Amino acid sequence: AQSVAQPEDQVNVAEGNPLTVKCTYSVSGNPYLFWYVQYPNRGLQFLLKYITGDNLVKGSYGFEAEFNKSQTSFHLKKPSALVSDSALYFCAVRDRDTDKLIFGTGTRLQVFP
């Protein structure tokens, strides 16, 4: 079965510092991987995806993610965090047999001024 794991419930970072939100995956075959963000009392918003090609994927709001096949990881990164980046971040994998999106448990990012 396809799955993703987000090992950190919460990540704290100071504004202006780089941030990383971790995600590892377990899939058979080549993965389709995604990052979504959920702001308080809002629905999820798509940030970026990896389907194939360049291992470094750039997305919305200055976020990027690096696909690492050997480490089965797809960590979300941003060079300089903003307080407004504080939100809940979900990694997801698409099950290509069922077309379902399988979400991780989410990581709360808190950026302190």
Next chain:
Amino acid sequence: DTAVSQTPKYLVTQMGNDKSIKCEQNLGHDTMYWYKQDSKKFLKIMFSYNNKELIINETVPNRFSPKSPDKAHLNLHINSLELGDSAVYFCASSQDLTVHEQYFGPGTRLTVT
């Protein structure tokens, strides 16, 4: 204009009641979804429809019945509500089954007392 809208935003009701949540998307998408987010923020797909046809029907109680009158609408009816049904329900849409980005509605917070 709101891309994916849900009504109501909040729903408080008693055990045993029947309630419906409505979802509409104005993106011209073919595929729509219902997700449930529990109190721990875990997000899981319940149903998906493509051009009004049921595609994904997860293992949810048959008290939950989706209905898609047209491809812009996907409603969720819940019979005999139980305490455990309390959650946030998200509607989402995507262009079609092969497109990977999903667009989420703002959610409906259902509280069963």
